[in-house]
Amino acid sequence: MSPVLGRLRPRGLRPRLVVAFVLVTVLGAAAAAWAGAGSAATALVDGAQERITGEVADRVGAAAPELAYPPDQDALDRLRRDVGPNTLVTYEDMRSADGTGPRLVTDALRGAVRERDRITVQRVAADGRPWLLVGVPLMITAPDGGRTPSGIEVYAVRDLSGVQDQVDALTRAAAGASALALVPAVLLALLAARGVLRPVRDLRDTARRLASGDLGARTAPQGADELAELTATVNEMAESVQTSMAGMERMRADARRFASDVSHELRTPLSTLTAVVEVLATASDRMEPDDRESVGLAVTETRRLVRLVEDLMEVSRFDAGSVRLRVEEFDAVGAVRDCLRARGWLDRVELEGVEGITLRADRRRLDVVVANLVGNALRHGEPPVRVRVTATPDEVRIEVTDDGPGLPEEVRPHVFDRFYKADTARARTPGSGLGLAIAAENARLHGGGITAENAGGGGARFVLRLPRDPGGQEKQEEGS
Amino acid sequence: MAAILLIEDDPLVRRGLQLALSRHGHGVGAADTGERGLRELESAAYELVVLDLMLPGISGLEVCRRIRASGGVPVIMLTARGDDFDIVSGLEAGADDYVVKPARPTVLDARIRAVLRRSTPSDGLRVHRDLSIDTSALTVTLHGEPVALTPTELRLLLTLSRAPGRVFSRQQLLEEVWEHDYLGDSRLVDNCVQRLRAKIEARPSAPEYVQTVRGFGYRFGPV
C-alpha cells in the first residue's frame, strides 16, 4: 500500500465502520442507478437508430417507383435530395453525394450492404461526436415476389449528438441519485456505529476501572452477539482476578497479624530475660572470666532481641496503618544534635547546618529516622560520617554521608527492604535489619522520602526530605 | 531503698523484676491481679506501685484510678512501646510515669527514684492570691482548705511557681519534674497539668494559676 493511502486509512473503529457502510450503500445505489440509466440509454439509442433507419428506408422506398431505371445521374441526384442532406447515392460507377457526411461511410459498411442485401447500420465517432451510418440497398422485386439487388445504394449519415446529450443527462441523473444516497447512508452508518461502539466504549471504561484498581467494575452484557460474549468474558476475568486478589490480600493480612502477634508474645519472656540478665550482670564481677563473658553475651543478645521485637512491632503498626503523627514545631539542627548527643555520637559525627531552621514534624519519629541513618553510616561506612541540614522554603533536607566504599549498584534498590543484608559477612552487625525500612516508612508518613545514592567521593549518601509543614494532620497538643 | 508493690500477672516476669529491683536495693512486694494488689496496698505501707496495664480481672487502668482516688501513692505503669492508646489511657487514669516493656531494670529504677524525689521538701511559703504553697511541709491550701496533690502534681506546681511568669517548655518540665533525659513524652506534662488544674483552678477551662502559652508550654500566673 502506498504511503499516501496508508496515511488516509481511517484509524478509529467508528470512521472505519462509517466508511465501509457508506461505501457499500453508495455502491449499491450507484449500481442500481447505473443499471437503470444503462437500460434506459440503450432503449433511447436503439429507438433513435430505428427511427432514423426507418425514415431513410421510407424515403428511399417512396421515391423508388418514380425513379428511372437504370438511373442516370439526374435520377441519382433526385433520389439523394429526397432522402435528405448528408447522403450518398451510388449506382455502379455513378455517385451523388451531399455534405461532409459521405466521407465517413466505411468500406466495411459498403461490403456488408452488398453482401447481405439488407439495410445495415454502423455507429462511428468523428469530430468528437457520434454519427449513425445507414446503408440502404435498393431492391428490384419481380411481380411474383422474387428480389434482386438493383445496384442502387443509398448511404445516409445522421448526427447522434442529440441522443448523446440525452444519454449524458440520464448519466448525470444516476450520479445525482447515488450522491443523494450518501447523506442517509452516512446517518445510518453513524447510527449503526453508535450501536456497535456503545458496548465497546462501556467495555473500555470497565477495563480502565479494572486497570486502575477498581476490581468490582463490571459491564452488563446486552444481547447475545460477539460483543456480549466478549463482555461476559471480561467480567469472568475480572471476577477471577478479584477473587485471587482478595485471597492474596487475606493472606497478607494474616501474615501481618501473625508478625504482630509473634512480637507481642515474645515481649513477655523478653521482659523476664531483660530483668534477670541485669541481675546476672551485676554479679558478674565475682565470676570466672568465661562465665563473665557468657553473661556479657547474654546481656548483649537480649538487648538485640528486644530491639528486634520493638522494630518488628513498629513495622507491624505501619502495615496496619495504625501509626499517627504527633506534629510539633522545633528546630531541625537542634533536634539532630539532640539525637546524636543522646546516643553519644557527637564526637564521631560532623554536624553541619545553621540553627533556626524550623520544622513541623513528629520529633520522636525524626529522631528515629536520623538515628537509623547515622547508625547505618557508622556501622557500614568509614569515618568521617557527616550530617548536613539544609532547607528550602518548602522542605528540609538532612543528608547523611560516609567515606566508606559506597553502595554497590545491585544493592541500591534494596537498601530500604526489610531484613535486606547487602553482605552476608556483615550479618552479625547489631542492627535489626529493619532500621532503614522503618526510617523510610516514617519519612513517607511525613509526606517526604529518603533516597540512597553514592556521593561524589565514593561514600554512600542518604538524603532525607521532609516538607516543612506536613499539612498539620494532627495539631500540637495544648494544655487547655 | 523504697517499698514497692509490683502488680504483674505473668509469674516469671514478676519474679524477674522482683529479683532485679531487689538487687537495686528496693523492698519489693508482688501481686498477680489487680484485686490482690489493691488489698496488699491497704495492708502494708508502700511508697510506689509498678503496675502492668494488661491484667486479668479488673484492668490496670481501673486499678490505677482506684489508687489515685484513695490517695497519693505514685504509680509507674508498664506499657507496650508505642501503643498510644495504652499510654494515653494510663496517663488519664492518673499514672505518674510509664516505662515501655520489656523494661530494663536500670531504667525502671531511675524512674522510681525520680518519682520518689518529688516528695523531697525544700523551704519557704509562697502565696498567690487564694493559693498558698508551703514548700517545706509540702502542703497546698486553696481558700485555706488543704488540697490533696500527688507527688508529681506537687513537683509540677513547685517547679512552675518557683518563677512566676516564666514560660517552661514541655521538654524543660519533663527534664525537671520527671527527670527524663531526652525526648520525654510531652503527654505526661499535659495530663498532669489537667489533673492539677482540676484541683486548684476555680474554672479549669479558664485557668488562673497554670496558664497555657500556645506553641511553647506553660507558665505560672497571675503576673
Add this chain to the structure above:
Amino acid sequence: MRPAQAVRARSAARVPLGLCALVAAALLSSGCGLHPTGPTDGGRAPTGVAPGMTLYFVDGDGELKAQQRESGRLGSVSDAVSLLLTGPGPTSGLRTEIAPVPTTRVAVTTAPDVLTVVVPLSVDEVTPQGIDQIVCTALGAHVQQGGSTGTKVQVRFTLGTAESEEHRTCPLIG
C-alpha cells in the same frame, strides 16, 4: 492468534475495500456513452425500382400473359392499371378482355391486406378474365413496390354491383 494469521486476516479485510473501489471505477468509466460499432443489420431493404411496368393480357390460347412495357420506371399501381386500360397495342399478338373506355383514370387506396382499385368501368364492360387482368396487374405492381403477394384486390366498378365487394386474387401470383 499467530502472527502469520494476523497478517493474513488484515490483508483479507483490505480486499473488499479495494474491490469496491475497482467496481466503482469500472461503473463510472463504462457509463452509457455512444460507442462506435461495427456494421449491424438494420432491417429489410426497400424496393420499388424497375425498368418498366408489367401488364397482363390474354394470349391466343386464352391464357393470361404478362407483357413488359419499357416505361423506364415502375410507377404506381394506378399508373399500371391505367396503362392496362389502354390495351395491349397492335403488334403484341395479345388481346384484352376489357372494353375500351374514354377515360383511364384509376384510383387506388391501400388498406393493410386489401388493395382497392376503382376503375372507370361497369361490371358489364369486363369479362371475368378481364377482371383477372386488372387484379394481376394491380397486385404485380403492388408487389414490385414491396407489397405482400398475399394482398387481396378489391375491384370497384361504376354502378352498384356485388362484384365490387369481392376480394380477389391473381391466378398467376401468390
